[in-house]
Amino acid sequence: MDLFEYQGKQYFAKYNIPVSAGGVALTVEEAVVEAEKALYPVVVKAQVQVGGRGKAGGIKLATNADEVRLHAGNILGMDIKGHVVKRVWIEHASDIAEEYYASFTLDRAAKQHLLMLSAQGGVEIEDVAAKDPTAIVKLHINPIVGLPLATARQACIDAKIPEKALDGVADMLVKLYECFTKGDCDLAEINPLILKPTGEVHALDAKVSLDSNAAFRHPEWEEYAATEELDAREQLAREKNLQYIGLDGTVGIIANGAGLAMSTLDVVNQVGGSAANFLDIGGGANAELMTAALEVINSDAKVKSIFINIFGGITRGEEVAKGIVEAVKRVTLRAPIVIRLDGTNAEEGRKILAEAGIPDSQLTSRPTMLEAARAAVALAK
Amino acid sequence: MAIFVDQHTKVIVQGLTGGQGRFHGLRNKAYGTQVVGGVTPGKAGQDVEGIPVFDSVEDAVKATGATASFIAVPPKAAPAAILEAARAGIGFVVCITEGIPAQDEARVFATLQRDFPATRLLGPNCPGIISPGKCNIGITAGEIAQLPTASGPNVGIVSRSGTLTYQALYELKQQGIGVSTCVGIGGDPVPGTSFVDCLAEFQADPETHAIIMIGEIGGSAEEEAAEFITNHVTKPMSAYIAGVTAPAGKKMGHAGAIVSGGKGTAQGKMDALRMAGVKIGLNPTEAGSLMAEIVNNLR
Numbered sequence: 001m002d003l004f005e006y007q008g009k010q011y012f013a014k015y016n017i018p019v020s021a022g023g024v025a026l027t028v029e030e031a032v033v034e035a036e037k038a039l040y041p042v043v044v045k046a047q048v049q050v051g052g053r054g055k056a057g058g059i060k061l062a063t064n065a066d067e068v069r070l071h072a073g074n075i076l077g078m079d080i081k082g083h084v085v086k087r088v089w090i091e092h093a094s095d096i097a098e099e100y101y102a103s104f105t106l107d108r109a110a111k112q113h114l115l116m117l118s119a120q121g122g123v124e125i126e127d128v129a130a131k132d133p134t135a136i137v138k139l140h141i142n143p144i145v146g147l148p149l150a151t152a153r154q155a156c157i158d159a160k161i162p163e164k165a166l167d168g169v170a171d172m173l174v175k176l177y178e179c180f181t182k183g184d185c186d187l188a189e190i191n192p193l194i195l196k197p198t199g200e201v202h203a204l205d206a207k208v209s210l211d212s213n214a215a216f217r218h219p220e221w222e223e224y225a226a227t228e229e230l231d232a233r234e235q236l237a238r239e240k241n242l243q244y245i246g247l248d249g250t251v252g253i254i255a256n257g258a259g260l261a262m263s264t265l266d267v268v269n270q271v272g273g274s275a276a277n278f279l280d281i282g283g284g285a286n287a288e289l290m291t292a293a294l295e296v297i298n299s300d301a302k303v304k305s306i307f308i309n310i311f312g313g314i315t316r317g318e319e320v321a322k323g324i325v326e327a328v329k330r331v332t333l334r335a336p337i338v339i340r341l342d343g344t345n346a347e348e349g350r351k352i353l354a355e356a357g358i359p360d361s362q363l364t365s366r367p368t369m370l371e372a373a374r375a376a377v378a379l380a381k
Numbered sequence: 382m383a384i385f386v387d388q389h390t391k392v393i394v395q396g397l398t399g400g401q402g403r404f405h406g407l408r409n410k411a412y413g414t415q416v417v418g419g420v421t422p423g424k425a426g427q428d429v430e431g432i433p434v435f436d437s438v439e440d441a442v443k444a445t446g447a448t449a450s451f452i453a454v455p456p457k458a459a460p461a462a463i464l465e466a467a468r469a470g471i472g473f474v475v476c477i478t479e480g481i482p483a484q485d486e487a488r489v490f491a492t493l494q495r496d497f498p499a500t501r502l503l504g505p506n507c508p509g510i511i512s513p514g515k516c517n518i519g520i521t522a523g524e525i526a527q528l529p530t531a532s533g534p535n536v537g538i539v540s541r542s543g544t545l546t547y548q549a550l551y552e553l554k555q556q557g558i559g560v561s562t563c564v565g566i567g568g569d570p571v572p573g574t575s576f577v578d579c580l581a582e583f584q585a586d587p588e589t590h591a592i593i594m595i596g597e598i599g600g601s602a603e604e605e606a607a608e609f610i611t612n613h614v615t616k617p618m619s620a621y622i623a624g625v626t627a628p629a630g631k632k633m634g635h636a637g638a639i640v641s642g643g644k645g646t647a648q649g650k651m652d653a654l655r656m657a658g659v660k661i662g663l664n665p666t667e668a669g670s671l672m673a674e675i676v677n678n679l680r
Binding site for chain 1: 456481492522524545571597625627631634637638
């Protein structure tokens with residue numbers, strides 16, 4: 001789960017990482033109230049989960065209430081790369097002497113934590129890496145050893161963080177690492193990490209991605225889930241407890257297992273179609289799950305055909321078939337279904353489907369994934 | 382021969398009295414696996430259809446001589462369960478639990494590496510392992526696995542995805558091709574056992590003559606496998622990578638399946654494997670057909 005900047009900063013603050021005083025606003029008037037609290041000059045920042053806000057005009061300086069009204073008015077509702085701005089974050093403007101970069105992630109190849117640190121911040125780290133890879137210090141951290149202050153200091157020296165900022169940045173790294181580990185982040189990034197003319201270091205931005213598997217030990221994450229930007233289909237799928245990702249194509253996909261679902265998308269694409277979604281109904285495929293899945297697919301106006309791809313491992317073919325027949329009876333479908341049922345007891349399952357009395361215009365069955373994909377794509381054209 | 386587990390493997394089930402543990406533990410036993418005990422704290426002295434239950438892994442190992450453990454407990458309890466098994470001297474731990482936080486997985490892996498190097502963890506979030514006709518630990522339906530033949534050629538399977546593992550088993554069964562061992566390494570960010578670990582074992586296993594590998598988007602495990610294949614694997618291979626059309630920045634069901642910053646794409650993985658001499662199928666069936674050709678050439 002990706003956090004908005006303001007949420008990331010609030011999360012950082014829990015781990016004593018210095019951030020600017022500020023508040024979030026949904027309206028122009030709220031923005032003015034937050035600006036008065038933060039004290040002028042303030043920065044009005046669009047809250048979207050996409051890079052390039054500044055260039056798009058989503059970050060503006062304001063020195064009085066009228067300017068806040070002007071900028072907040074322009075930014076709220078603005079479309080930044082397909083993301084509509086619903087909130088602005090208002091914070092006291094910081095004086096900047098220097099800009100650095102710091103982040104922690106999991107390096108899956110090394111199976112260890114990875115610190116990336118650079119004295120060149122404020123720009124995309126990928127650009128720094130492309131121009132001068134030596135400008136980024138990469139340090140692996142064994143998760144059961146952690147990051148002692150002395151190690152953090154050495155990393156700062158290696159990254160050529162200037163002497164005047166060294167203690168501050170090293171301290172910040174230790175705190176950010178604690179936020180990353182105890183806070184169950186997939187990513188904790190500060191860019192830029194600034195040095196003020198007064199000598200303090202400070203997180204001017206916050207990019208935090210949380211590991212949703214750890215939600216059980218973070219009840220405080222519920223408020224973040226409430227602001228997650230899901231489209232209507234994704235919202236419905238979440239309510240039904242389904243693994244769903246909305247896409248732009250015309251073939252609705254239902255499969256059991258994440259790998260098979262991904263594979264189904266690929267095969268639809270190979271035969272010239274495009275998937276409307278990724279939907280994994282998991283190991284079981286009973287009537288309740290199938291009904292929920294069909295309801296979600298049905299809510300997508302772009303769907304012209306539905307491809308149900310089930311491989312019975314533990315779940316037996318006849319159970320799957322019964323589930324589908326039951327679900328088709330419950331949901332008034334807007335698009336025809338093509339089903340590929342294979343694996344354990346697939347023949348019995350296909351027999352149940354064939355004898356259920358569902359007209360061919362609503363449901364047809366194909367023995368292989370490729371043939372079913374072709375049929376579904378033809379129906380979607 | 383087979384890799385990691387065979388007819389001599391004695392298995393305990395941690396969480397045998399729970400819903401998942403009972404269901405799959407009994408299925409594994411019915412398949413012919415030596416399921417010798419279960420562990421549920423506070424339930425020592427009970428039994429599950431004749432399988433004795435113990436309070437701790439240590440007690441179970443002492444009483445039964447178990448060498449492998451099947452962990453089917455919820456995500457909160459799984460990290461401690463894995464380490465308990467390692468501490469009790471279990472050499473092979475299969476953890477099917479889905480939803481363990483990545484931070485916990487990283488700590489467990491580092492702890493195993495430092496304190497229990499003799500213990501191998503398979504998973505978490507994996508379907509398990511089956512050496513057909515000998516041992517089945519996990520959730521694979523044993524009947525879809527073709528038995529290996531003494532003369533071969535037999536195929537080893539290693540996969541990151543559960544349903545695609547079954548699909549691979551099924552494709553080989555349709556073609557009448559025997560399977561030496563089928564390993565599901567799981568789709569999580571920090572798997573205990575990697576493609577490379579399995580490829581090394583398959584390469585050394587005289588009963589395995591060819592290998593199918595099923596990967597998916599995210600991370601760099603397939604690229605590392607490609608490098609290993611180039612340098613160490615002489616047995617013929619086919620592979621399939623799921624997620625060619627997966628959009629960037631979205632987790633495709635598995636916590637590990639994500640394309641980020643242009644890294645971990647299916648195309649990059651397929652290219653790397655092709656360079657290593659692996660035949661690439663564009664869908665699971667094609668990978669199965671390619672394997673059938675390979676096997677026919679070996680016959």
